[in-house]
Amino acid sequence: xxxxxxxxxxxxxxxxxxxxxxxxxxxxxxxxxxxxxxxxxxxxxxxxxxxxxxxxxxxxxxxxxxxxxxxxxxxxxxxxxxxxxxxxxxxxxxxxxxxxxxxxxxxxxxxxxxxxxx
Amino acid sequence: xxxxxxxxxxxxxxxxxxxxxxxxxxxxxxxxxxxxxxxxxxxxxxxxxxxxxxxxxxxxxxxxxxxxxxxxxxxxxxxxxxxxxxxxxxxxxxxxxxxxxxxxxxxxxxx
Numbered sequence: 001x002x003x004x005x006x007x008x009x010x011x012x013x014x015x016x017x018x019x020x021x022x023x024x025x026x027x028x029x030x031x032x033x034x035x036x037x038x039x040x041x042x043x044x045x046x047x048x049x050x051x052x053x054x055x056x057x058x059x060x061x062x063x064x065x066x067x068x069x070x071x072x073x074x075x076x077x078x079x080x081x082x083x084x085x086x087x088x089x090x091x092x093x094x095x096x097x098x099x100x101x102x103x104x105x106x107x108x109x110x111x112x113x114x115x116x117x118x
Numbered sequence: 119x120x121x122x123x124x125x126x127x128x129x130x131x132x133x134x135x136x137x138x139x140x141x142x143x144x145x146x147x148x149x150x151x152x153x154x155x156x157x158x159x160x161x162x163x164x165x166x167x168x169x170x171x172x173x174x175x176x177x178x179x180x181x182x183x184x185x186x187x188x189x190x191x192x193x194x195x196x197x198x199x200x201x202x203x204x205x206x207x208x209x210x211x212x213x214x215x216x217x218x219x220x221x222x223x224x225x226x227x228x229x
Contacts (some may be wrong), residue, residue: 004163042159044122044207045156045164047218059215095164102212103218104154105168110162 002026002107004096015059016086020097020112022079029077030054034097036070036081038092038106046092049081052098086116122147122208131186135196138224141189142207144192145180146219148189152211155184155193158223159204167191203228 008020023036037046049070050059058070069082079096094111096104121141123141130136140147140155147153155168166175168184171191181202183194191210195202 037218044124044222045209046221047209048218050217059217061217100177101154101166101169101173103150103152103209104166105218106169106175108156108163108165108168113167 002098004098004107006094006096006109006112008010009094009114011115011117012086013118014087014116016116017082017084018114019080019082020084021081022073022109024077024079027098030074031074034070034072035081035097035099035105036068036079036094036095037094037097038063038090039107039111040089040092045095048094051079059082083114086114088106088116091113091116121189121212121219122210124206124208124221124224126222127227129138130195130198131229132198133201134198135194136198136226137192138206138208138226139193140191140193140210140221142210142212142219145217146189146210146212147186147191147204150211150213151186153184153186153191154209154218155182155191156207156209157202157204158207164207165188183186198228202226 006022033052041047070099093111095106100106156164158164
């Protein structure tokens with residue numbers, strides 16, 4: 001069964017940093033591009049970052065470019081998102097998702113909650 | 119504010135059909151055939167149900183169908199079932215570095 005599970009969320013102070021991860025199982029992780037997408041309470045999802053298979057090509061949404069870093073460890077089937085300079089607007093559930101179809105991430109993980117609060 | 123516009127709610131009775139709209143612009147929905155739809159039961163992982171406007175991933179019921187006209191895409195759920203009650207989101211590629219933009223979501227209630 002193809003599965004993605006995120007971890008590492010929690011409460012962080014404004015201006016702080018956090019690294020979340022996503023472990024993949026049931027498919028050849030190294031063969032796929034991967035997304036990070038977040039969803040703030042009561043809002044629609046927001047695409048954050050994309051990393052192609054092989055990790056050479058990386059793309060960021062303007063809202064996080066320069067603050068967030070996406071990376072991957074194919075040997076451990078893990079995807080990472082390092083988040084810096086966090087603010088209250090970054091409070092959301094963060095999902096990883098596989099690039100299965102053209103701009104149609106699937107499957108998604110259930111997400112990990114990040115709360116930025118003092 | 120989300121980039122794509124969806125109605126906040128929709129409803130229908132079991133067995134009926136309901137259509138949810140997703141309005142973008144000539145820079146996204148209107149120009150790219152990369153519209154996707156997702157079903158999200160709260161607390162679970164969102165699930166892709168339509169990609170490239172009309173295609174269904176393996177295992178997704180044919181009660182779900184997608185279409186597009188101009189800058190507006192639509193998701194139709196036919197033969198409504200109680201389990202269809204969920205939040206539905208659309209997305210579209212928007213060119214350049216705008217990999218994916220999403221709608222604000224539609225809460226579907228099965229009466």
